[in-house]
Amino acid sequence: MSIQKFRDAIENHTIFHQLEWNNADDSVSDKPQQLMHIHDGSLYVWDNQNSCLNVVSLAKAQDHQDDDIQKLKCSPPPTFDVKRIIFNSSGTRVALVGDKCAAVLVLPERWRQSKQGSHTYCKCLPVAERYFRTSVSVKVLEAAWHPGSPGDNHLCLLLSDNTLRVFQTGADLQSPVQLHKLGQQSASVSRFSLSSSRFSINSVTGEVVVSFAFARPVIVQEKSKTKLRRQKTGDATSAQLYPIYLLQGNGDILLLLTSCSDSRYRRGILQGPLIMKPPAEDNYGVDACSILVLDCTPTVLAIATSSGRVHHCVALASDDDYDSEDDISESQSTRSWPASVLSVKSKGAATEFIAPTLYVYETVELGSEINRDEEDRNYVDVSVALYRDPLLYCRYHSCSKFGIQAVVLPWMDKIASYFEADDDDKDVLNDLSQARPCAVEHIICTKPSSTNRESAIKGVAFATNPLFGPSMLCLTADKRCTVLALLTVLKPVSAPLPLEEISSEQTSVESAMSRSLNSWDFEEHVRSILQRDYTQPLLRYDASMGDTLIDSEACRLITRVTQIIRNEYILKQTLANHAIMKRLDFLKQQEVKQRNDLRALMDSKFNLMDTAGDLAEKYEECCDRREILSKRLEVVMKHAQSKATVLSKAEEKMERDLKKMDDKMRYLKNRVEQVRAKYDYQVKESRPANALSSPTKAANPNLVQNFKDILSEEGQKIEDLVKKLNQMKVAIDS
Structure with missing residues (x-):
């Protein structure tokens, strides 16, 4: 199925027309919702009115049949409006997260074998129901499934009381199995207080953690015993922990190491705030709202602020982090964090480790040129949500009430190559210095005008099915699903394909040609010309409330869009066309010159072939003469040897x-x-004897x-x- 057929099938599917939700809460909270998800080729959409998950197969979406929609109903249904649905990695449990409550929906093992269009009832388990009812002012800021859970059943909830609670669905969900306090709490305030002043001081100062993200696991090793004793006893004190980067509202970042399987680290190891270099007076913004850890080495963090900025940081270890007695070598101390094995020190009940340093690589603006005036360039404070891209590790997506942007980091490959290369390799450092900055592509604009009401985003999902190509699905409040292809001009360097064995001479020739061609890459030159500073997104706004564009705003919008298309698309394509035509003329001249050179080489080839024929005939004649002379020489040598006075x-x-x-x-x-x-x-003697003795007797015949x-x-x-x-x-x- 092509992308166009898939787009038409999804955008016109009845699964979105059956949805019902209350859009009144969208004006109160500007945080994007997440009510749509794609897992194992199936599309899941949450219906708040009926408290169920509507499921449809993407492969069968082009049939447009209502009977294909399966409904997974909650038993009992949640008593709150679900704002986000979060699937675990195995797809067996779904976290239903609201503003002040949360629940876990357990999917049956064989629900896919049910008849199409049927209703399947699933067990819905409330999480910390008593705590949320008694703590009215506590809100759920963020939720995620713990990637290190042995049974894939540990749910992490970040609450506004500055705590991170970990619940296990197989155990009692009313009390957490892990409770991490992330800051100071006021003990004088009653737990049952209904006022919101309990955390007002921390909220004003920005000391409340507003977002968190998991990073790749690390191996930690305790240093409570000496190295010699550890070698003698063979005691293994290493464990696998998962780092959690915690973002506070004032821009500070904390680091928490946790484990769901090792009881020694269930309390966690908290460090921070982490050092950020180069230092800034405003600590890179005091309105941080979201954090994302990209799946790469070294660890790259994206920190979003409400003012529409995103800071890209690289987590590295400092030069003085480790001493000579550590298990980590000195060459690894300046590498990415963690280098190989992270050493921790136990001091009584507390455990410490060397925290990394965050180096801010760049800062990017996410503001749209569509909804800005020429005179007013201020960006309205708005909450931003960051999502990983399932295809490219160097790309992520930001979602806000203004729309969706895609951010591509082309320098991540150069960073990885730099840390994998030797210290004496200067070419890698040169490539890193020439790396291009990140590129922002505005994909969807949900607020084209300041007077129009934005079309709230209800969910973002990514489809990676090879049948219809990588696509992004965006569900808005007007029950419209927009399908866009995940295309970009910036792509990471692909791994080299295995080649057949070739001769060393051919390899040297091809390497020389590649060096000569890579000295000036025309494709990169065209890409740099076509690189857009701003992109023209797809416009989506909520017209259900009767909002229409006035003439002045419509004229300004059309003028702005026309200017962007003219400057960023038509003009740059014209410049690229001129560059290509100029390159084409140059190549044509080179072709004529090379054809003349080829013709001269062909003439030289024919002359050399004639000369080679003459030389071959002379060579044959010389061979015949050599044989004749060899035979004559053999005869002469034979006669000379026979007449020689000296014997051999x-x-x-x-x-x-x-x-x-x-x-x-x-x-x-x-x-x-x-x-x-x-x-x-x-004979002479025998005759007389015989004659005298017996003359008549004959001689013996045997003796004769x-x-x-x-x-x-x-x-x-x-x-x-x-x-x-x-x-x-x-x-x-x-």
């Missing part, structure tokens, strides 16, 4: 072997002659045959030796 070692060895064979042949020849002589002698065999074998050996000797003589002569 192989020839000398062969000569010695031939001499030995010759001597052996002579020896064998003498033996053969001796054998023949003996044979002749024996044996003599013949022996003689034939000896003759064969002699013949073989003679052949070998002749062959050796022939070999020597050649």
